[in-house]
Amino acid sequence: MSSAEATADSHGGNQGKAREHFRNITRDISWVAESPKPHPLWLGALGIAVTLFAIGIWCIYCVLWRGIGVWGNSNMVDWAWDITNFVWWIGIGHAGTLISAVLYLTRQQWRVSINRSAEAMTIFAVMCAGLFPLLHTGRPWFAWWMIPLPNDMGSMWPQFRSPLMWDVFAVSTYFTTSLLFWYMGLVPDLATFRDRWAMRGNKVRALVYGILSLGWRGSARQWHRYERVYLILAGLATPLVFSVHSVVSFDFATSQLPGWHTTIFPPYFVAGAIYSGFAMVMTLVIPLRYLFNLKHIITQAHIHAMCKVMMATGMMVAVAYGHEFFIAWYSGNEFEAFTFLSRVFGPFWWAFAFMGWGNVLVPQFFWSTWVKNNNYVIWILCIFVNIGMWFERFVIIAVSLSRSFLPSAWAYYHPTRYDIGVFLGTIGMFLTLFLLFFRFAPVVAISEVKGASEEAHAGKGAH
16 A cells, blocks of 8 residues: 555544544534433523522512612612622623633634633623613613613703713623624524434424524635624624723722722723623533533533633732722721721621622632532532622622711611512523523534534644
């Protein structure tokens, strides 16, 4: 046998192995949507999520019918659970944009197994976040007044110098870009689902997936245009990773209230958002990779990479906390110093303790190799991170407002059952949407996983 024939045979064998590997990837990811019966634990989680969602709908109905006076807000603590929840949900969505856009531009291959779930999480988190400012206005049916539309009401026009208006445009731009980016990546995989259901003879599902796949056929021209548009959207989404939560932080940093009036808020909020976003990604992905047998696609290496990102951003948040206390002392401003001492020793000391535990101490566990290899411990730590980041926003917003300049304006904040119910409702809405997405949509980017695998580059260096 000549050397040319031997090389051809080896190439043929490699190509056969690559095709089999690609078929296995398609089968294993498609199986999540194609399995006739969902996992019992998935059904149980969906039942809990729908119940929480129903509680939230009832509480929102009560808020709309009776007004926001049913919340625990007062004249002193006028921003409380509603704005706390808004900032928390916006922060959770940041991991999706970072994984999809920034890591794509830097060509980080480990992103391909988790980017689809993270992008979906971003969309659903921003949807939950948008509810709270709308309800907080007291008259959400007039929300269109925040849009700069020509009108005949004289001076009725948005105040563009207000960071609250910047929020409207930043969050709406963020949502639109993230939605386009997410759906653009779904198109080739939706076409794969269309073809698989058509071969099975299920015309209804084939039609649904066919409509959603926009006529994708996988031609060279379509792939060229797809990659070009995907790159453009990644470039557009990358500045949003840093701008959106910076704009949200301006809601506080541009005020004169002690505890808010600080220039460190933009980078501090961005680091905290990425930290909490990755924690939520692992909170959702770790159990679902077990339930749907995706451990060979979402591997332990991906978990390790996310632990490293959480450790880095958690350390940034810890440094920001120390910087705040240092500046409160170094500035010589007695109001600022009192605000931070009140956070530690005042009536809300317990909220500060939760914040410190979840955001300063928990990241230190990720130095341990044993922790990074124990997914049960990682999942529990991520729950603590989610709780700690919520309390961080509560400490910044409600605790600062409860101890403002004048002692006569001090107050203690008590949430009502409607505050709690609306928040639980958004958690239920988020989990319901995510669980349905995980069951019926391509949960992993099939085409990107294939492109990042070793088999896709098996022919390189053969000659």
